Amino acid sequence: MALSFTRIFDNDWVGPGLVSLAAIIGISIFQPSFLSPFNIFVLLSAISVNMVIALGQLVIIAIGQMNLALGAFGGLVAICFVAIMELYGVPPILATVIGLAIGALAGGLTGFVIARTGISAFIITLAGLQIFKGINLGITEAQPFYGVPQSVKDFGNLSMLGPIPWLVLPMIIASLGMWYLFARLRIGRYILAIGGNRTAAELSGINVTATIIWAHAISGLLAAIAGMMLVARLQIGQPTIGDDWLISSFAAPVIGGAVLAGGHVSVAGTFFGVVIIAIITQALVLFAIDPFVVQIVLGGLILWAVGINRLRELRVAKFNARTA
Amino acid sequence: MTDTLHATDNFMPEQRRGSAVMRLALSNELGLAVLIAIAFGAFAITLPGFTSPFSLFTIGRQIGIDTMIGLAMMAVIVTGGLDLSVGAIGVCAAMVFGFLAQKMGIPLPLAAPGAILFGAVLGFINGYTVVRSGVHSFIITLASMSIFFGVMIFLTQAQSFNELPASVQALGKLRVGGMVSVLLLITLAVCAALSIFYRYTVLGRQMLAAGANPRAAELSGIRTGRVIISCHMLTGALAAFAGLMLTARTGAAVPSMAGHLGQDWLLPAFLAPVLGGTLLSGGRVSVVGTLLGATFVTIMTSGLLLMRVGEFWILACLGLMLLLAVLADRFRQQVLRARGMI
Amino acid sequence: MKTIAKLACALGFGAAALSPAFAETDTKVALVPGGPHPYFAAWEQAGADAMKDFNLGAGDYRVPQKWELAQQSQLLESLLTQGYNSFLIFPGDAVGTNSVVSEIVENGGQAIATAGCLKDPTPALFCMGTDTGNSAYLGTKELIKAMGGKGRIAHFTGFLVDPNTQLRIDAVQKAADETNGAVTVVQVIADIDAPQPAEEKINAYLAANAANVDGIVTTAWVPAVTAANSLRKIGDKRIKMVGIDHDEVVLAAIKDGFVNGTMLQNPYGQGYLGSYVLDKLRHGCTLKEDAPWKSNALTAKFVDSGTVFVDASTADTYVDAMRGITKDILATFEKDYMNCQ
């Protein structure tokens, strides 16, 4: 029946999922080594980190705001994480906990300022970006920390099972957690409610201030996870971690069907958005495409995804109008 | 909080409104101007060299360029949108200028307008895509920033145009009265022109109307789509103008002058208009505010550098300043509202 | 340095205000890189040492907070205002930085393009640095030697907006071409100066093509670190690699045999020598026009600060190797390049 067909295609993740599948099949035909265990390992490592980054942005998109400071959170946590291990010999587990706390705290602080002042998140996170990045630079003077313990390095570079890296673990936990959060947890529903209709949420007795702080704290927490995952993967505490998160952190959720105005996001869609970006990045390298062209392709990809989303929205709107 | 519909209906006093003088006294612009005066005074007294002709010249030149970048962003913030690709457009236009002036040997009075026109064309591409797709300009310009910059790097292979006529660099170094950069004067002229444009022209007014409430503007007979596209074109043209000013300053058209993807411009681009009181939601601009915003940032940066705070902390200081400035503005508005003055 | 105390100090910047008073005739050297980068870390020590050894008014290492041409220009303008008169500058852009240098010169200062050159015509006195093209060329030669004179090379390098990148690409190609087809450059991956993209692209490439590559040459700091890590991760000692610079990761990989060697540059020497020359020039010396200047793609007045190939046998003592070169250049510089009363 036409209806159920439409319904399936209304799922945000189906489109990007099919594209990912097609891309994987297509590339592996031309380049069989694409599916080699090591390449899968490499792909999964990249996807893992980028997924956590994208989730950090997703939760803010869900509430109808944007977080420009995501990368600054991640970078600050990354260097703090290594710094306390190198300088004070803090064990990795404890350092991880402290890192998470710093991320959540930085995020929560940003959220607090946004919620209490009512100033647009764009401005506050722009200021946050500078402040947190500035603290990062002030502490490191732009020099990396090298004292990453072997166990952390191993976590970022060893495989858990066959071609599956350990890094997949935090990604899966974060993804399932976020999925559950948006689908089932009160806080997740409140975030979506505020993104969907803030006045209604307010009048229904939702504590908007607290929810906004929660959302930003979660965003900071995810940025912290991503920052520490990168430390593990790069085996070095680079102050530049996080500098280039912004574009992909928006691109993946948008490809995955998130509504920028808030109230509607898809964790699965975002995942496939991340997969598509990872595959394209790899394909450009594999097929030795002129490095100068890479930027153009990435930009085009965002436009393409936006176009698809837009078409789908129009079609759904038309469908609703007809049945209404 | 609840039904805002009635809030304005009922008891918003119609006769109460501060006099024009009062409003000026409480305006964002005046607050900024006072801050600037205080900062300038403090630096002038405590920092030897701050008021030297060379220092004033470089500060003025920086203000000129940053203001222009801020104005470029302001022109599109009017629509309630934004343009992440200002830097990319600026660099692309500068490279086109370099190509025209150096490779094609086209005289400067033609090459410069050509480059500005090119900036407007790139702005048109942004605007057209935003209007026709109905997608938020954040995403569109995020993509176009990549594309514009990528194509530029692809075509130039990252090579600079550094054999421009000597007069280009001379312009960047030209001082009037020993301490005033001619670039600053150009920017002041553009500020004046834009102020007139927004206040005394049909298109300028239509931009403000379409930005404040596109639906109402459309239903009042304004071709909102076209007007929004022209906002993006104005942004493109102003970004190109800023690109040319930077070219004059560096004496060459350099692909890296706005950083990777032109991202280096984003901070000054937002900082100046936001500090200056331009509403991010659209519909209201402050050209003078943008000028003052850029001035404030430049003077503070310059002062902090001279204080030897440590270069690495300047970023954090600027961020803190932005935060304090918006908080102060919010506080000012609350006071005004409590007194029923707005 | 890296303490939170610094934060408190900086935020209460009133306390940190006011530059120290300089005696008017002193040489005040500022060492200004294009932005924060580990390569330049040695400049700080070099400046301090030079200040002590040559009795300078200042030998300060001042870093723009970001790799932005505008930031660097603004910093240089400010330093000039602060009374610095001698500059060692890594040009943020080979062309774009000329204008601020000409301003320095017009205001009675002097500058040496350091670690990277300014494109002629330039108001800088001369350029002192690693001959990037030559270094890449020599590194590739070493790699080819390690590969036994034949095979396929992948080249990982830095930002495309940096003109040096093109020089390096050309130099690697040139070294390969000289083998008359025995060695081919099969891939150039650029724009990977940031750790994350470097990691993704290099790993992706190796994942798919490890079997089709016999050697890797890297000509930028971050790709060198990343590639060294990747080779260690795959545990592949078949693929030969020559890196660049002295990052701990690269040196460790050399000792462990995953990387064959690295092209060491001489940042310390650049800072130390440069400060020395600037001081001399302010005290009666002039540069010889007929000095044995080298020339490269950017400038005709180039002084090589030296480059050394370090392999497993010399990895522990590379610092001595660098000091040695620095001493050698210092010993003859006045005679070769300057006229002094």
Add this chain to the structure above:
Amino acid sequence: MTALHVAHVSKSFPGVKALDDVSMTLKPGSVHALLGENGAGKSTLIKIMTGIHKADLGEITMDGKTVRFANPRQAAAGGLGVVHQERNLVTRFSVAENIMLDRLGNHSLSSVNYNAIAQEATRWLKQLDLDIDPMTPVSRLSVAQMQLVEIGKALSLQSRVLLLDEPTASLTPNEAQVLFRILRRLRDDGVAIGFVSHKLEEVFDICDTVTVLRDGRNACDSAALKDLNRQDVVQMMIGRAERISKRAPRGKTTSAPFFELKNYSSAAGHKGISLAVRPGEILGLYGLVGAGRSELAKAVLGLSPQTGGEIVVAGKPVTIASVAEALEHGIGYVSEDRKAEGLILLHSVLANAGITVWRKLATKFGFLSDTTIASRVGPVLKKLEVKTPSLDQTIGNLSGGNQQKVSVAKWIAAGVKLLIIDEPSVGIDIKTKAYLHDLIHELAESGTAVLLITSDLTEMVDVADRVAVMDGYMIRGVVENDRNYERVSTAIMGFIHGRKAA
């Protein structure tokens, strides 16, 4: 026995006394009307009751206990539910989740038990005779259903007092009757209901007692409605007797139509629409919500593509692709949604009134000055008696009536020959409403063709010359208006229901 008692409440804002010694008593099992013109203080009173504002003097008691709510949340928890005018629902969420939105869990990290909330929601839906799956997304409901869901939401909080702010504003008469049936039942169950409305017919239909506010004071405090008649109430509201203008039917104009639709179809869904408006004529366009009236106006203005038929302006077939083109043909449109579509609230009176004439007034190079605009717009604003301290005043600060005047004034200033007026009296007090009706007549007398869209049948009968009846995006018939309410309304309903029966 009182459910809610407002005792001698006063509230001042800087420069205005919004409420002065106001009292009101809501009893369980009764529907209480809260009436007053815009600006009389109704909203302030509601805001004080729900804790958005704090009273300067006086107190509020519920069941005899003094309450002081800090915000609407506390008010709701205390048993005081409010259904606001705007749709305050999260449309992507299900009906059940909307009803239970504040009870999804005990703390932020608790899981939502969808089965439980669906069950709970079903209970309230049943009470409201709403037979919908509680898991349906709200976005699929009709406006009336959404309204009921909001009432369900308020009820589910065990509200003993339910305040409804203009609940029928966007309902059709039939839907309103359904709502009233439910309100009566709630009343019988012992709920105290406060009912704010501008429609006196409804008030007399459903309410038992009434409190009227005028200029922030009680014009009457909780009087029994059965002792009052319509005239009394109106007199209390405006301080004088309602001027019921039984306008005589106007003479027919016979001139050639200025504007005609011939078998017009649009992408919005209109089919085979034919109608004509002559200069000096007021053609009413009546239909229930969803009949496609405003949509027709907007389609004609070029906001939906034309798919068939002809638009004829002044005898010549034309195509109109945008409002700007419509304006060039002399057609103007006063939107029903003044705040979203009619005005730019952020901008000044002058900018709003002059927006239609900028192009006309500009010099060759597109320059124009405030003085030029003011000289064109000023007289019109003066004629319409727009009350504003100056032309530079931000229009958002004016009262609803004055705003509405400005949104009409801009088209008069532009000298349009056809003015489409959509729901002119929504949110307008009685004085301004009467004034607007006069104005529409004056416009017609001066030769302007007027197309009047309204859901208020009284208004329609009072103002229009002829009434075209619309239903299902088609014109069902045209009724000559002889000012006989009974006859005209019967004829109109006949056209609408004739189709339903068929």
